[in-house]
Amino acid sequence: MKIIEPSFKILDNYFVQGKVLEQIERSGRICYKSEDKITKNSAAPFIKRIIQRGHESVLEMAYFVFEVEVDSETIMYKFLEKNPRFNQIDKHGKKKYLMSGNPRSFRDLARIAPEQKVVKSLLHELTQKYPVLYEDLRPKHGWLLPDGVRVRMLSPKEIDALPLDLFVKHRTVLVHLVINRAVSHELVRHRPASYLQESQRYCRYGEEKFGSEVQFIRPCFFKEGTPEFETWKKTMEDAERAYLSLLATSSPQAARTVLPNSCKTEIMVNATLSEWAHILRLRTSKAADPSMREIMLMLLPEMARRFPKVFGPIKEALESED
Template sequence: MRIIEPSFEVMPVNGEEILKNIERAGRTCYKSEDKITADSARKFVAGIIKSGHESVIEHEKITVRIICDRGVTHEIVRHRIASYSQESTRYCNYANDKFGNELTFIRPFYWNDEPEKMEAWLCHMKLTEETYMRLIKLGASPQEARAILPNSLKTEIVVTMNIREWRHFFKVRCSPAAHPQMREVAIPILKKFQEIIPVVFDDIKVEEKL
């Protein structure tokens, strides 16, 4: 049994090129392509966002690979305007060498300072792993044995959203009202986006305390 922390990887993007592409698309509306200069994209995109004309930013997309628990992915995939490719418990046989003959779980960080709760969780994860392996040995297929797998199971999901949907995602999933483990994933992704893509996400402020 392995216990890990959630993580993510943003697929390669060029933030400045994203802004230029958005500007080229957006200026079509006003036929103002003649106003495009080497440094006009930031101001144009900032104006688009401020005005609420966000359909223009749908022309660009960003892809992120996220490692988290399955409970979090159940919330992620509720965002409709997106594409998803997720690790499948139907086809992945965790009793195989490929997966180290073990289950991997995401640590629930909110019990880090509550050892009794963490111990109860660990005991259940251990029992889950033992039961899963027993079912496989008894001849159950992975898609049958997955019936006993919990939300804490580690999963990988590749998520592609256009920029407007990512903005909506962060406004909903970084909110203090969101699930703590969702915020644990969403806030670092937002901060990374703000680092590598100018202007587009700068207006989204979050309370970082989990």
């Protein structure tokens, strides 16, 4: 048994460097704790297998932003009639729009509205740039460019230079959190956002790669050395003992049924800055669950340092309450 502290890491380097496939692989491998299998050329084969298995939630761990220009507003109106609910769309000038979404959302568009001019233009661009993400959806003669629509993918620098009202809607941040299962259960209720989580179904904690032990997050409720902490600790030891005993004769998904909320879990969260602002505003409140508040109070200062215009006011408001 190992007791660890909650922690976080902002994984923004992939966005800055434009490493879309690498970001998806890094996030996806958290589920199986197979990060040790990442190599220089492992991203594309990993993603191809994920798509073949239909596990497209992994594809939500990146984000594309497009400038879409149309000759006639009717073209965009017809596209909007298809209810592209998983994409963020904003007016960006006369007959110009900003449109963003994760790779999965554009795959969904290819399936529900392949005849739409906007969709054809987007998929033509995406298939050229990231064939592994879209080649399986390619029509027999490819995505033929229609008249009247021009699309352009924005670079990371262009996204970061957007006006603040658009920046917070179209800029995402990927965060790797190490928390307990109770906190993760609350966190995944936030929308719009995308999540990938360490899977107790597949991770066999009795193996050497996990130290042949179960990890638990230190509870913020009990001070070490108190009777309450000792009760908690003994309960975790008993749970670990039961888990390892069951694991000797059962599958991880069967053995995990005895694991408690205090179990360590790792979760990737990909959300827009506006959603992160909502999460941090809500979860740093004194009314928030103490364990959730603990990790969010750790995260807020770093988010404020990186994006002061977005998170600075939240940090200042919180400090003024103390």
